[in-house]
Amino acid sequence: MRERLAHDPSVRRFPVDNVEIYSADAFLSTDECRHLIALIESRASPSRLIDEENWEGYRTSYSSDIDTDDETVHALELRLSEFTGIALACGESAQGQRYQCGQYFHEHCDWFDTAAGYWRKERRCGGQRSWTAMIYLNTVDEGGRTDFIHLGLSIPPQPGSLLLWNNALPDGAPNPLTMHAARPVVRGVKYVVTKWYRVREWQ
Secondary structure, X not given: OHHHHHOOOOEEEOOOOOOOEEEEOOOOOHHHHHHHHHHXXXXXXXXXXXXXXXXXXXXXOEXXXXXXXXXXXXXXXXXXXXXXXXXXXXXXXXXXXXXXXXOOEEEEOOOOOOOOOOHHHHHHOOOOEEEEEEEEOOOOOEEOOEEEOOOOEEEOOOOOOEEEEEOEOOOOOEOXXXXXXXXXXXXXXXXXXXXXXXXXXXX
C-alpha cells in the first residue's frame, strides 16, 4: 500500500512522525456525497461505544449502518479497495456518522484493546483493525475538526476528501499515537462515512 500511495499524485502524506496518515481530495463527487448523506439520515440513531460501561456522554453523534446493497455504497467499497489494495473481504461494512451542533466524539483509538472483554469476540471476527478510511461528505460552517491529539494535527472537514491512516505500529501492535477526536460542531452539521479494515477477513 505504501508504494501504491507514494506514486499516486492525488495523495498527500501528512508530515508526522510514527504514524502513517494520508489524505486524498475529491475522492467522492458532490452527488455521491449528497446520496450518502441521505442514506445516513434515513437510518441515523445514537452512536454507541464498543465498551459502554462508565463512558456516558463520551460520544454524542448519531451513526448509521448504511445500505450495503446501495449502488453508491458498493461503488465506494470497490474504490476504497482498489485505492488501498486491501481486499474487500477484510473491510467492515461502511458506517455513516452525523454530528449536529455541539456533538462530538472524545479522544479514542479505532483499534481494539486486546485486554478488554469484547476482544474475544472481535478476535474471531477478523481480528485487529488495521486501517481506517474516513470520508468527509459536506462543508461544516464551523468546528468539527478531526484532531490527532498526540501529533498536533488538526484536520478540517473538506467535502469529498478521504482521510486514511494506519492503526498499527511497524510490528503490527496497536499504535497509541493514532488517538484522535471528533471535535464539536460549532455551526452547521457534519457528515462522514467511515470504513474500518481488519487484519483478516471480516465476519
